[in-house]
Amino acid sequence: MNATLQSAAADALTFDDLSAGYGDTTVLRNVNGSVRAGEVLCVLGRNGVGKTTLMRALAGFLPLMGGRVAFGPLDLARRPPHARLSAGIAYGPQEDIVFTELSVGDNLRLHLRDDDLSRYARYFDAFPRLKERTAQRAGSLSGGERKLLAFTRTLALEAPVSLLDEPTEGVQPENIDRMSGLVRMRAEAGARFVIVEQNLSFVLQTADQVLLLDHGAVVAGGPIAQFPREALEDHLAV
Template sequence: MSPLSSRSRLGLGIAYAPQENVVFGELSVAENLWLHLPDQDATRYQAVLSEFPRLTERLRQRAGLLSGGERKLLSFARTLGLRAALSMLDEPTEGVQPENIDRMARLVNGLKATGRSFVVVEQNLSFVEMVADDVLVLDHGQAVLSGEMTALGRAAIERHLVV
């Protein structure tokens, strides 16, 4: 089986925000948002840009000049704007300021309420607590804990975390 292209995955209703290489640095912030879309329907980014006005201020700026956290926000915004049924977010909060992490959680929860689904790979347990319905804790690729977030609680998850 060969891997699916980004376009094919999106056609199946799957969007992905990678952990690394999250933006096209030579393109503007706006070009990063619109690059892969057939239209430039501004409403697709209205909610996320209102939460992150810094991105709106920098729409014409080259994305490579953004800070690491701002690049993560741009990748997050682009993924949400794809309107996929399933969005996969790989370490979305890495390098992101705490107040923006709260905004990210608010957006994810709002979209979950509309029926969209998320798979989030994340080490920031506070973010996990804010957005997760179910959790799966892996240790070296092996599942060591799984269940509903509310039933498991933070303490059970922390027992499996090592630094």
């Protein structure tokens, strides 16, 4: 970890008054949130409310129309995606998550300077199907298995901040529980997570904080213990 990361290690990822959209259309308006070291923030909202737009804005793939994004003392609002990754912010998008023509192994090696897949041992233990299929084309995986591959690649970066957009979409329940366990393990080690999620049991197992979005705005947020189950259910896709 470099000096900048160390100084930011105890700090929060914060976004405030954030607005973003496409062309002339503003999708997100004045959205606020933060996630501290060791915390998991789950973002909930029905289809089309702007969850992915928020993740793209935090990851730097969509310019802000207004507001601020910072990691500790680092102002990230005008930094491109690669600079945010260097600052310790990893992003696992909702779609187009694997290179289908490459093998599973090469998907896991692409960003590495060496060939060593041993760093994935913990993930291969949790998801043996991935290990069995390292030599096969990633395009031969099911949608849920591709999600596991992308999740594994992102989590194994051991970034101080991970932004995960619907990581459990199409994943089998037992593997969803394992994903939750792996996220909690990283959080206990001090990592921060912002996770867009539609799966209530994953949210209940994993989140410290929730942010409920509707029509591009925050309708509620805070420690998950403050929210009755029905209040969370109201903000999940039916």
